[in-house]
Amino acid sequence: MYVYLLVMDRYVSVGRAAGMLGVSVSTLRRWEREGKLMPERTASGHRRYALSQLQPGHDGEAAAQKRTIAYARVSSHDQKADLERQKKILELYCARQGWTHEVIADLGSGMNYRKKDLKRLLEDIMAGRVGRLVLTHKDRLLRFGAELVFALCEARQVEVVILNQGEDTTFEEDLAKDVLEIITVFSARLYGARSRKNQRLLEAVAEAVKASPA
Secondary structure (H helix, E strand, O other): OOOEEOOOOOEEEHHHHHHHHOOOHHHHHHHHHOOOOOOEEOOOOOEEEEHHHHOOOOOHHHHHHOEEEEEEEEOOHHHHHHHHHHHHHHHHHHHHHOOOEEEEEEEOOOOOOOOHHHHHHHHHHHOOOEEEEEEOOHHHOOOOOHHHHHHHHHHOOOEEEEOOOOOOOOHHHHHHHHHHHHHHHHHHHHHOOOOHHHHHHHHHHHHHHHHOOO
Protein backbone atom coordinates (compact mmCIF):
# COMPACT_ATOMS: atom_id res chain seq x y z
CA MET A 1 0.00 0.00 0.00
CA TYR A 2 1.39 3.36 -1.04
CA VAL A 3 0.84 6.21 1.41
CA TYR A 4 1.13 9.79 0.26
CA LEU A 5 1.07 12.78 2.61
CA LEU A 6 -0.62 15.41 0.46
CA VAL A 7 -0.16 18.35 2.80
CA MET A 8 3.58 18.71 2.63
CA ASP A 9 4.93 19.72 6.01
CA ARG A 10 8.43 20.17 7.34
CA TYR A 11 9.33 17.80 10.11
CA VAL A 12 11.80 18.21 12.96
CA SER A 13 13.38 15.90 15.50
CA VAL A 14 11.98 15.35 18.97
CA GLY A 15 14.80 17.41 20.49
CA ARG A 16 14.16 20.41 18.27
CA ALA A 17 10.40 20.11 18.76
CA ALA A 18 10.90 20.16 22.54
CA GLY A 19 13.04 23.28 22.24
CA MET A 20 10.48 25.05 20.06
CA LEU A 21 7.69 24.31 22.56
CA GLY A 22 9.82 25.08 25.61
CA VAL A 23 9.26 21.66 27.16
CA SER A 24 11.46 18.63 27.82
CA VAL A 25 11.78 15.60 25.56
CA SER A 26 10.24 13.49 28.31
CA THR A 27 7.17 15.79 28.26
CA LEU A 28 6.76 15.21 24.53
CA ARG A 29 6.99 11.46 25.08
CA ARG A 30 4.37 11.69 27.82
CA TRP A 31 2.07 13.70 25.54
CA GLU A 32 2.52 10.98 22.92
CA ARG A 33 1.53 8.25 25.41
CA GLU A 34 -1.52 10.30 26.37
CA GLY A 35 -2.42 10.91 22.72
CA LYS A 36 -2.12 14.68 23.08
CA LEU A 37 0.64 15.39 20.55
CA MET A 38 1.41 12.56 18.14
CA PRO A 39 4.61 12.46 16.07
CA GLU A 40 5.17 10.62 12.81
CA ARG A 41 7.73 7.82 12.70
CA THR A 42 10.56 7.43 10.23
CA ALA A 43 11.37 4.05 8.68
CA SER A 44 13.96 3.57 11.43
CA GLY A 45 11.46 4.44 14.16
CA HIS A 46 12.62 7.96 15.02
CA ARG A 47 10.03 10.55 16.06
CA ARG A 48 9.39 13.49 13.75
CA TYR A 49 7.07 16.42 14.50
CA ALA A 50 5.39 18.53 11.84
CA LEU A 51 6.16 22.23 12.16
CA SER A 52 2.42 22.93 11.91
CA GLN A 53 2.04 21.10 15.24
CA LEU A 54 4.51 23.46 16.84
CA GLN A 55 2.97 26.79 15.86
CA PRO A 56 2.28 29.35 18.61
CA GLY A 57 -0.91 28.46 20.42
CA HIS A 58 -0.59 24.78 19.52
CA ASP A 59 -0.29 22.55 22.54
CA GLY A 60 -1.02 19.00 23.55
CA GLU A 61 -4.56 19.78 24.73
CA ALA A 62 -5.47 21.47 21.45
CA ALA A 63 -4.02 18.56 19.46
CA ALA A 64 -6.08 16.10 21.46
CA GLN A 65 -9.28 17.88 20.44
CA LYS A 66 -8.56 17.50 16.72
CA ARG A 67 -9.78 14.28 15.18
CA THR A 68 -8.60 11.97 12.44
CA ILE A 69 -11.43 11.56 9.93
CA ALA A 70 -11.35 8.76 7.35
CA TYR A 71 -13.70 9.34 4.41
CA ALA A 72 -15.08 6.74 1.99
CA ARG A 73 -17.44 7.09 -0.97
CA VAL A 74 -18.97 5.15 -3.85
CA SER A 75 -21.28 6.42 -6.57
CA SER A 76 -24.21 4.00 -6.44
CA HIS A 77 -26.04 1.36 -4.41
CA ASP A 78 -24.63 -1.51 -6.47
CA GLN A 79 -21.14 -0.55 -5.20
CA LYS A 80 -21.95 -1.04 -1.51
CA ALA A 81 -19.51 -3.94 -1.30
CA ASP A 82 -16.72 -1.61 -2.42
CA LEU A 83 -17.84 0.98 0.13
CA GLU A 84 -17.50 -1.60 2.91
CA ARG A 85 -14.07 -2.57 1.55
CA GLN A 86 -12.94 1.07 1.66
CA LYS A 87 -14.19 1.47 5.22
CA LYS A 88 -12.35 -1.65 6.39
CA ILE A 89 -9.10 -0.52 4.76
CA LEU A 90 -9.37 2.91 6.39
CA GLU A 91 -10.28 1.43 9.77
CA LEU A 92 -7.36 -0.99 9.68
CA TYR A 93 -4.83 1.62 8.56
CA CYS A 94 -5.84 4.19 11.19
CA ALA A 95 -5.86 1.55 13.93
CA ARG A 96 -2.37 0.42 12.97
CA GLN A 97 -1.14 4.01 13.21
CA GLY A 98 -2.62 4.27 16.69
CA TRP A 99 -4.87 7.18 15.67
CA THR A 100 -8.14 7.92 17.43
CA HIS A 101 -10.37 8.16 14.40
CA GLU A 102 -13.84 8.16 12.92
CA VAL A 103 -14.81 6.62 9.57
CA ILE A 104 -17.55 8.44 7.66
CA ALA A 105 -18.99 7.51 4.26
CA ASP A 106 -21.23 8.79 1.49
CA LEU A 107 -23.14 7.05 -1.26
CA GLY A 108 -23.41 9.43 -4.20
CA SER A 109 -21.77 10.88 -7.27
CA GLY A 110 -18.29 12.33 -7.05
CA MET A 111 -19.75 15.42 -8.69
CA ASN A 112 -22.31 15.99 -5.95
CA TYR A 113 -21.04 18.58 -3.47
CA ARG A 114 -24.08 18.26 -1.20
CA LYS A 115 -23.50 14.77 0.18
CA LYS A 116 -24.32 14.59 3.88
CA ASP A 117 -20.99 13.44 5.31
CA LEU A 118 -18.95 15.53 2.85
CA LYS A 119 -20.74 18.66 4.09
CA ARG A 120 -20.16 17.58 7.67
CA LEU A 121 -16.46 16.97 6.94
CA LEU A 122 -16.04 20.44 5.41
CA GLU A 123 -17.82 22.08 8.33
CA ASP A 124 -15.54 20.30 10.81
CA ILE A 125 -12.42 21.30 8.86
CA MET A 126 -13.53 24.94 8.80
CA ALA A 127 -14.27 24.81 12.53
CA GLY A 128 -10.79 23.46 13.29
CA ARG A 129 -12.04 20.14 14.63
CA VAL A 130 -10.07 17.96 12.18
CA GLY A 131 -6.34 17.32 12.39
CA ARG A 132 -6.02 14.61 9.75
CA LEU A 133 -8.03 13.41 6.74
CA VAL A 134 -7.47 9.89 5.41
CA LEU A 135 -8.65 8.65 1.98
CA THR A 136 -8.11 5.44 0.03
CA HIS A 137 -7.91 7.37 -3.26
CA LYS A 138 -7.96 11.06 -4.11
CA ASP A 139 -11.16 10.82 -6.18
CA ARG A 140 -13.11 9.31 -3.29
CA LEU A 141 -13.47 12.87 -2.00
CA LEU A 142 -14.71 14.55 -5.20
CA ARG A 143 -14.35 13.88 -8.91
CA PHE A 144 -13.58 17.55 -9.62
CA GLY A 145 -12.63 20.14 -7.04
CA ALA A 146 -10.74 17.93 -4.60
CA GLU A 147 -7.75 20.28 -4.89
CA LEU A 148 -9.84 23.08 -3.40
CA VAL A 149 -10.62 20.91 -0.38
CA PHE A 150 -6.95 20.03 -0.07
CA ALA A 151 -6.06 23.74 -0.19
CA LEU A 152 -8.56 24.32 2.61
CA CYS A 153 -6.92 21.51 4.57
CA GLU A 154 -3.52 23.10 4.11
CA ALA A 155 -4.84 26.48 5.27
CA ARG A 156 -6.34 24.82 8.35
CA GLN A 157 -3.21 22.72 8.96
CA VAL A 158 -5.03 19.46 8.31
CA GLU A 159 -2.79 16.61 7.22
CA VAL A 160 -4.16 14.69 4.23
CA VAL A 161 -3.17 11.04 3.90
CA ILE A 162 -4.00 9.21 0.65
CA LEU A 163 -3.36 5.50 0.94
CA ASN A 164 -3.09 4.71 -2.77
CA GLN A 165 -2.01 7.04 -5.57
CA GLY A 166 -2.68 4.41 -8.23
CA GLU A 167 -5.86 4.25 -10.26
CA ASP A 168 -8.91 3.16 -8.29
CA THR A 169 -10.39 -0.13 -9.48
CA THR A 170 -13.80 1.56 -9.70
CA PHE A 171 -12.49 4.65 -11.52
CA GLU A 172 -13.85 3.85 -14.99
CA GLU A 173 -17.22 2.73 -13.66
CA ASP A 174 -17.59 5.82 -11.49
CA LEU A 175 -16.48 8.13 -14.28
CA ALA A 176 -18.98 6.59 -16.69
CA LYS A 177 -21.78 7.16 -14.17
CA ASP A 178 -20.67 10.73 -13.57
CA VAL A 179 -20.65 11.42 -17.32
CA LEU A 180 -24.11 9.87 -17.60
CA GLU A 181 -25.28 12.19 -14.83
CA ILE A 182 -23.96 15.24 -16.74
CA ILE A 183 -25.66 14.12 -19.95
CA THR A 184 -28.91 13.49 -18.06
CA VAL A 185 -28.96 17.03 -16.68
CA PHE A 186 -28.10 18.78 -19.94
CA SER A 187 -30.37 16.56 -22.03
CA ALA A 188 -33.30 17.27 -19.73
CA ARG A 189 -32.70 20.99 -20.08
CA LEU A 190 -32.30 20.79 -23.84
CA TYR A 191 -35.18 18.47 -24.73
CA GLY A 192 -37.33 18.43 -21.59
CA ALA A 193 -37.14 15.74 -18.93
CA ARG A 194 -40.15 13.79 -20.27
CA SER A 195 -39.57 14.12 -24.00
CA ARG A 196 -39.13 11.00 -26.13
CA LYS A 197 -35.94 12.42 -27.64
CA ASN A 198 -34.47 12.83 -24.16
CA GLN A 199 -35.41 9.28 -23.19
CA ARG A 200 -33.89 7.84 -26.37
CA LEU A 201 -30.65 9.74 -25.81
CA LEU A 202 -30.35 8.53 -22.22
CA GLU A 203 -31.09 4.94 -23.21
CA ALA A 204 -28.42 5.08 -25.93
CA VAL A 205 -25.83 6.50 -23.52
CA ALA A 206 -26.70 3.91 -20.87
CA GLU A 207 -26.26 1.11 -23.40
CA ALA A 208 -22.91 2.56 -24.48
CA VAL A 209 -21.75 2.64 -20.85
CA LYS A 210 -22.76 -0.99 -20.33
CA ALA A 211 -21.03 -2.06 -23.54
CA SER A 212 -17.76 -0.27 -22.73
CA PRO A 213 -14.84 -2.59 -21.81
CA ALA A 214 -14.26 -3.16 -18.09
